[in-house]
Amino acid sequence: EGLLLGGSSGINVAGAIRLARDMGPGNTIVTVLCDGGARYASKLFNADFLRSQNLPTPPWLEGAVAMDPGFV
Numbered sequence: 159e160g161l162l163l164g165g166s167s168g169i170n171v172a173g174a175i176r177l178a179r180d181m182g183p184g185n186t187i188v189t190v191l192c193d194g195g196a197r198y199a200s201k202l203f204n205a206d207f208l209r210s211q212n213l214p215t216p217p218w219l220e221g222a223v224a225m226d227p228g229f230v
Contacts, residue, residue: 164194
């Protein structure tokens with residue numbers, strides 16, 4: 159979907175994925191995506207800023223990357 163979400167939403171998704179793996183097939187998991195990522199655009203989601211601070215830059219910030227959540 160290309161949703162711009164924040165860290166709290168990311169933690170919720172990670173937790174939902176972990177729970178789904180633990181529970182196995184035939185269950186439904188619901189979570190809330192509770193924050194947007196616009197506040198992070200100038201710092202955390204900005205590869206130039208991260209490099210200027212000598213911080214690691216995730217590969218997905220460098221260009222289009224196919225995301226494989228590993229549970230599909």
